[in-house]
Amino acid sequence: MTGTEIYKRTPAYEHAAREIRLHAPQWKLLLAYDGQRTLAEVALSAEVSFAEALPLTRKFLEQGWIEEQPLTLEQYLKRTGLRDVSATGAAVPPATVMHEPEKAAAAPKPLAAPSAPPPLPASPVTEKAVEPAAPEKSPVAKPSSRAMKLSAVVDFITSLVGNISIGQLLVYRVFLRVPPELLLAEDIASVHLVGDTSLIQGEKLQKAIADAVNAVAKRTLPDSVFA
Numbered sequence: 001m002t003g004t005e006i007y008k009r010t011p012a013y014e015h016a017a018r019e020i021r022l023h024a025p026q027w028k029l030l031l032a033y034d035g036q037r038t039l040a041e042v043a044l045s046a047e048v049s050f051a052e053a054l055p056l057t058r059k060f061l062e063q064g065w066i067e068e069q070p071l072t073l074e075q076y077l078k079r080t081g082l083r084d085v086s087a088t089g090a091a092v093p094p095a096t097v098m099h100e101p102e103k104a105a106a107a108p109k110p111l112a113a114p115s116a117p118p119p120l121p122a123s124p125v126t127e128k129a130v131e132p133a134a135p136e137k138s139p140v141a142k143p144s145s146r147a148m149k150l151s152a153v154v155d156f157i158t159s160l161v162g163n164i165s166i167g168q169l170l171v172y173r174v175f176l177r178v179p180p181e182l183l184l185a186e187d188i189a190s191v192h193l194v195g196d197t198s199l200i201q202g203e204k205l206q207k208a209i210a211d212a213v214n215a216v217a218k219r220t221l222p223d224s225v226f227a
Contacts, residue, residue: 003166006035006038013064158171177215
């Protein structure tokens with residue numbers, strides 16, 4: 001099992017449901033198999049670690065209470081974000097691109113200079129010139145006293161599960177919760193799953209990433225993610 005499998009409860013479960021005896025956490029996992037979410041997503045929603053979910057899933061399969069939900073190629077590619085790059089159907093995982101850099105807008109064509117208006121007669125009263133208001137400065141993110149290593153954050157999230165593919169899926173789900181404007185403010189257009197050299201200085205972005213890890217993976221970032 002890789003964690004990408006999708007399971008659903010069977011008619012055999014429906015017939016035997018009244019006689020089944022399980023502990024509450026096991027019931028929570030069993031009832032989470034809906035034929036829509038992957039095993040990794042089901043484990044997260046049931047608040048069960050992936051390592052604990054594996055033997056329980058095998059037990060439910062042996063009892064005939066759940067069965068794997070088959071997917072078409074189109075459904076698989078859509079769920080995983082992969083793309084079909086050859087006639088044989090080989091799929092290559094893309095980088096975890098969060099936000100593409102914006103394309104530069106085409107320069108507008110110069111307009112013809114308008115003809116100069118006729119001079120106005122001199123006014124006998126000289127009015128006080130009004131000075132233009134100074135432009136407002138864009139708010140600058142307050143720098144943190146410690147820089148956060150993006151590669152260390154990715155490695156920590158990936159290590160929370162026993163499978164690299166599922167760990168990468170968890171990384172994707174975490175960074176979907178991070179506001180894109182905070183990432184782009186520090187020139188982070190994408191998050192690389194391996195060897196990312198980005199250092200996060202902004203206090204707001206550091207907090208947003210920590211909050212996302214806590215919300216999705218139910219974990220607190222360790223001090224080792226800081227430079």
